[in-house]
Structures are given as C-alpha cells and as structure tokens.
Amino acid sequence: MTGFFRLPHFLLVLAVILPAAAYADGSFIDKIYHPYVQAQEKEFEIRGRQQSDDLDTYRIGYGQSLNDRWFSEIYLIDNELPSDNHKFAAIELEFLWQITEQGEYAADWGMLFELDHSFNDEVDEVATTVLTERQWGKWVGTANLRLVYEWGENIRSEIDTGLALQARYRYSRAVEPAIELYAGENSTGIGPVLLGNIRLDGKKQFNWEAGVIAGLNDDTPDTTFKFLIELEFY
Amino acid sequence: MSKYTFSFVKVLLLLSGLIQISLLRAETPVIKIEIQNHLFFPSEITVPVNTKIKLMIHNLDATSEEFESYELNREKVIMGNQKVIIFIGPLPTGEYPFFGEFYPKTAQGLIIVK
Numbered sequence: 073m074t075g076f077f078r079l080p081h082f083l084l085v086l087a088v089i090l091p092a093a094a095y096a097d098g099s100f101i102d103k104i105y106h107p108y109v110q111a112q113e114k115e116f117e118i119r120g121r122q123q124s125d126d127l128d129t130y131r132i133g134y135g136q137s138l139n140d141r142w143f144s145e146i147y148l149i150d151n152e153l154p155s156d157n158h159k160f161a162a163i164e165l166e167f168l169w170q171i172t173e174q175g176e177y178a179a180d181w182g183m184l185f186e187l188d189h190s191f192n193d194e195v196d197e198v199a200t201t202v203l204t205e206r207q208w209g210k211w212v213g214t215a216n217l218r219l220v221y222e223w224g225e226n227i228r229s230e231i232d233t234g235l236a237l238q239a240r241y242r243y244s245r246a247v248e249p250a251i252e253l254y255a256g257e258n259s260t261g262i263g264p265v266l267l268g269n270i271r272l273d274g275k276k277q278f279n280w281e282a283g284v285i286a287g288l289n290d291d292t293p294d295t296t297f298k299f300l301i302e303l304e305f306y
Numbered sequence: 307m308s309k310y311t312f313s314f315v316k317v318l319l320l321l322s323g324l325i326q327i328s329l330l331r332a333e334t335p336v337i338k339i340e341i342q343n344h345l346f347f348p349s350e351i352t353v354p355v356n357t358k359i360k361l362m363i364h365n366l367d368a369t370s371e372e373f374e375s376y377e378l379n380r381e382k383v384i385m386g387n388q389k390v391i392i393f394i395g396p397l398p399t400g401e402y403p404f405f406g407e408f409y410p411k412t413a414q415g416l417i418i419v420k
Binding site for chain 1: 358370372376379380381382383385390391392393394395407408
C-alpha cells in the first residue's frame, strides 16, 4: 500500500489540491508547520516577514507542549520592530495536534488550530490547517492546507483557503536547503529557504530559518524575506 | 466564495481518503529497548533491510530522556518510567547512530541495517 505514496503520486495529489486552495485572502507566505509534538518541550520564537511593498510582520511567541500530542503557543504580532512605548497590533493563540506517530503510516498527519485578534481594526480570525508530511530518503515533503474564517465590524466576513508546500533536503542537522511554495489569492510565491538546528548544552537547541519567496502574480510582493529563530528547551 | 468553500470540502474528502488508505498496514516487527542509568539496552541493534520496525522503548529511569537520531529522522521524549513507540524504516543498508539528548555522554546506540 505504501507504493501509492511514492513521490510522483504525492505530487499528483498536491497538484489536485493546489487549484482548490489558490483563493486565500491576505498574505499567506509565512511558516511551514510540521505535524509533530514533543512532550515537555518549551520554546521562545521570533519570526518575521519583510515584503517589498512594506507589509512587514514580526511576531514573538512562547510555546509549550501540553502532553505528547498537543502543543500550544501564544504570539504577539506587529508590523514594525518592537520599540519603547510599543503596542502590538495583534495576538494569536495556536494549538498543534499530532494525530499519527511519525513513520507509522505512509504519511504523517496533524492539525493546527489558530485564533487571532487584531487590536487595530478589531478583526478576528479562526483557522484550521491540515498538516501532512512524508519522507523519501533524504527528501521530506510537507503540505499545510489552511481554512480561515475572518470577521469584524469593518470587514466583510469571509472564508478563505491557502496551501503551503515545502520540499526539504536533509543535508545536515545544521543546514538543510528547501524550496517552499505558497498559494493564496494575494500571495502566490515560490522560493528557496535554508533552515537547521544547533544543539546546545543543557537540554536546549537553537532552530533557525531564512528564505526569500518570489511573487508569482501581480497581487504578491515581488520579494518576501522570511526568517525565524527559536530556542527550544526542556 | 461558496465555490471555493465547496472546493475546499472536496480537498478535505480527498485527504480523508488518503488518511484511510495510509492507515492500512502490515504487521510490523517489534524491538524492545530499555533505558537504565542513562544507557540504552541493547545499545546495538541489527534490523533487516527495507523493513519497517517498531521500537518499543521503556525508560526505567525516573528522569526523562529524548531518543534522537538525525540519521533516522526521529526525535521522541520518553518521560521517566514511561514507554513510547518509535517507527523507523524501511531503511537501506547502513549504520544509523542514535543517542539520548538529555544524557548524550552515556546514552549512545547504533542501529545496523543489513
């Protein structure tokens, strides 16, 4: 049965998913989530996205696992780097659910649930994302399929969808090259990403990620620079 | 918008089908490993090539340990006096080191695939 999940078949499935997911609203270029949770894990995260039309987004987050299947994280989000007397533009709460054990089935599965509130324009958003990952030798493919509902006093309530894909080559722990593709109504792009992690003494590790995503249509900024630094500890 | 929502429902149904297909699996060989005094027992395991293996790891210590192996692409925390299951493979011939991230100086092991 695992033959069904060979790389060409996986790509065929994603090709079917892609057109249906290519209608999301807002910039969808961000982070690829993986469907795994570690018990007792805690993390601090700083993540940013700088776009050529000044739609920058920065966020700081703290997360910790609730058990070996659920991980929660809270983010403070803004459109400029933090400074004195600074007020954040939005707050977000995330819950990641690992559904299957890694490697048990032909693909690994998880779900991400998000709740976001924007202080500036009083817009609320809930999102559910299906996470799946599959390994082929040194290559790992990850897909995030997102369904978003947003509402508020000053906007029209709507449901959007989006798809993010990552193909990652496991070159070394410290450095792994990847290519990421994002599909949404105002954010369709593709580009290279480098990521990795460094083990530190005392049950800690440092994760990093940086990439440049090129816009594939007129609605998407020509370039989006994205970065992430994360300290994991137990 | 309803057209897009309908498309998304179709995608979810497709994913649901894929999950059900991926849940169908053959019986997987089981290998038991124990952690005691921050050491793996056995620390060297030989497994057949191109075969999925279920590692059943029992941490007999009171403290947590993390089974980690970049070569196997696996990372799993095992709390004190608890058991976890880790699936590895199917793997090509070779040697795949693993270690306990919380006590890496003592907790070392090797999986030999041949």
